[in-house]
Amino acid sequence: MRILIDETQLAAGVAKLAREIDTRYSDRPITVVAVLTGSVVLFADLIRRLSMPQRVGVIQASSYRGGTQAGELVIDAKMLIDVKDRDVLVVDDIFDTGATIAKLRDELTAMGAASVATAVLLRKVREEQHSVRPDFVAFEIPDEFVVGYGLDYLDMYRNLPYIAVLEPEEIAATSAQVG
């Protein structure tokens, strides 16, 4: 496992993200929405650094079930609080193809949100990517499959306090063990 972003760097990145979001909204109340499951670690750290009044909700988006390549994207909004006429900030761990953020923007807009902005910890720099861009990004990373700080492979590794790149042999060993 190769560490790409260590704990100290992550803390500084989250603090920077929070400052940018605070500057954008000032004291305006927001509805901040965690994209389950990957954003849980970032979300807990980020919302405690934001200064404005917040309503907190969750939505699930899942497309990487069981692997390192995207499959069908499924959004489950059953647990989401009301977003109608609210300024919504969506928080996710990573913007990779951009499909998840693009679809969430559309769905939350269709639910009547007054505005939808998006904040991510990581944006992958890759050729094929959705034209929709996240509004707030802590780190840009190369096009490699990363785990840790909420990000998983086969639902493992989310608890790591850093972001790391899994070596091919670790991917194979984890599949053999868990998959």
Ligand SMILES: O=P(O)(O)OC[C@H]1O[C@H](OP(=O)(O)OP(=O)(O)O)[C@H](O)[C@@H]1O
């Ligand atoms: O930009 P994209 O290519 O759409 O990829 C980004 C999405 O992929 C991951 O979710 P995943 O589907 O793995 O579900 P999880 O959050 O439960 O791990 C991640 O948490 C983002 O939501």
Ligand SMILES: Nc1nc2[nH]cnc2c(=O)[nH]1
């Ligand atoms: N764990 C993990 N999930 C992702 N979802 C989209 N890209 C990634 C990635 O690089 N790692």
